Amino acid sequence: MHAAPPQTPVVVLAGFLGSGKTTLLNHLLHRSGGSRIGAVVNDFGAIEIDAMAVAGALGDSTVSLGNGCLCCAVDASELDVYLDRLTRPSAGIDVVVIEASGLAEPQELVRMVLASENPGVVYGGLVVVVDAAEFHATRARHPEVDRHLAIADLVVVNKADRAEDAEAVLALVRTLVDGAAVVPATYGRVDPEFLFDCRPAAERRGQLSFDDLHDEPDEYPGESGQGPGSGTGHGHAGHLHTGYDSLSVTADVPLNPRRLLEFLDSRPDGLYRIKGYVDLGPHDPRNRYAVHAVGRFLRFYPEPWPAGAPRLSRLVLIGSGIDTADLGRELEACKDDAPHADEHGMWGILRYVQDPDEDEPRPDPGPSAEADPYGDDSWT
Numbered sequence: 001m002h003a004a005p006p007q008t009p010v011v012v013l014a015g016f017l018g019s020g021k022t023t024l025l026n027h028l029l030h031r032s033g034g035s036r037i038g039a040v041v042n043d044f045g046a047i048e049i050d051a052m053a054v055a056g057a058l059g060d061s062t063v064s065l066g067n068g069c070l071c072c073a074v075d076a077s078e079l080d081v082y083l084d085r086l087t088r089p090s091a092g093i094d095v096v097v098i099e100a101s102g103l104a105e106p107q108e109l110v111r112m113v114l115a116s117e118n119p120g121v122v123y124g125g126l127v128v129v130v131d132a133a134e135f136h137a138t139r140a141r142h143p144e145v146d147r148h149l150a151i152a153d154l155v156v157v158n159k160a161d162r163a164e165d166a167e168a169v170l171a172l173v174r175t176l177v178d179g180a181a182v183v184p185a186t187y188g189r190v191d192p193e194f195l196f197d198c199r200p201a202a203e204r205r206g207q208l209s210f211d212d213l214h215d216e217p218d219e220y221p222g223e224s225g226q227g228p229g230s231g232t233g234h235g236h237a238g239h240l241h242t243g244y245d246s247l248s249v250t251a252d253v254p255l256n257p258r259r260l261l262e263f264l265d266s267r268p269d270g271l272y273r274i275k276g277y278v279d280l281g282p283h284d285p286r287n288r289y290a291v292h293a294v295g296r297f298l299r300f301y302p303e304p305w306p307a308g309a310p311r312l313s314r315l316v317l318i319g320s321g322i323d324t325a326d327l328g329r330e331l332e333a334c335k336d337d338a339p340h341a342d343e344h345g346m347w348g349i350l351r352y353v354q355d356p357d358e359d360e361p362r363p364d365p366g367p368s369a370e371a372d373p374y375g376d377d378s379w380t
């Protein structure tokens with residue numbers, strides 16, 4: 001079994017013209033702590049300004065696509081060139097954000113990222129920004145907004161300050177998404193942790209670090225506070241609270257792969273990210289399995305246990321409106337100290353393991369289409 005290559009999440013940021021994508025991207029650039037963000041923006045109409053604004057914050061990490069609407073003007077191989085450049089280890093970039101033109105069809109971009117042949121690229125989710133103040137009018141003019149919301153992994157309901165009925169818009173958006181986390185925001189201020197691992201510069205590109213989540217220095221004076229996430233017992237000073245909850249779990253008893261997959265397959269709406277690694281005990285004593293879930297996208301990456309590492313499972317779950325106590329209980333029920341592996345117990349898990357020599361995950365022996373939630377041709 002090959003060790004997982006270091007992978008850089010690639011997030012697609014979409015939303016209608018003026019909804020606040022660039023504002024959100026700039027916010028992320030300034031709030032990402034020691035993490036470096038590589039941005040792909042495209043020049044279309046006012047976008048040159050965007051490119052300059054983003055470039056100013058990024059230095060040389062920005063790649064500007066100068067030929068208009070990203071989804072129709074850029075083919076996958078061209079996007080791959082940019083992704084290769086931004087994800088090579090020497091670039092030192094922790095997350096790539098592709099800001100789609102306000103006119104782009106986001107599912108095409110998502111498909112391009114999922115189809116990337118670069119083993120250093122991992123899909124980081126589709127984030128759709130909506131303008132809460134204009135939501136009803138935008139929907140009336142562009143009914144396709146419903147389609148975009150239906151495939152989003154995270155929806156940022158922006159301009160909450162301008163909307164008269166922000167709560168009603170939030171409630172409506174929640175009826176239009178399919179399992180996505182929905183968070184309100186003003187000036188795109190969402191917690192960057194929602195989108196990627198924020199890590200101190202010295203630890204960039206290292207192993208997933210759970211402690212990073214909770215040990216960040218308070219870099220946001222005046223914006224700290226105890227939000228719903230504090231219900232897990234961790235201090236969250238420094239995070240921007242937009243109603244997210246998180247749960248960290250450590251288990252010294254192996255997890256049963258079937259039960260774990262049942263848990264993951266039925267994960268609740270709003271559970272946006274899961275990261276960490278699990279010990280599957282006798283089902284694969286040599287490897288631990290890194291887990292990466294964003295929205296409905298799920299992958300496992302087997303990697304040999306580091307010499308001397310304690311056999312532990314460690315998971316962090318992040319979402320909006322999730323019941324952390326309930327999730328903790330469900331994960332607890334996945335523990336299994338049976339000494340022997342059950343036959344075919346790993347089948348479900350292996351569906352979500354990407355063979356390093358193949359572009360796509362292994363063929364799905366079961367009925368679930370979860371491995372590629374965007375494979376649904378009804379969007380084309």
Ligand SMILES: Nc1nc2c(ncn2[C@@H]2O[C@H](COP(=O)(O)OP(=O)(O)OP(=O)(O)O)[C@@H](O)[C@H]2O)c(=O)[nH]1
Pocket residue numbers: 015016017018019020021022023024046047050101102158159160161162185186187188
């Ligand atoms: N009042 C208010 N204005 C906002 C908010 N977020 C963004 N804006 C403003 O809305 C305008 C559009 O924001 P952008 O971030 O450029 O929007 P965009 O989605 O990148 O726009 P395009 O690139 O044209 O698609 C700017 O003038 C922002 O300052 C917000 O939460 N509240």
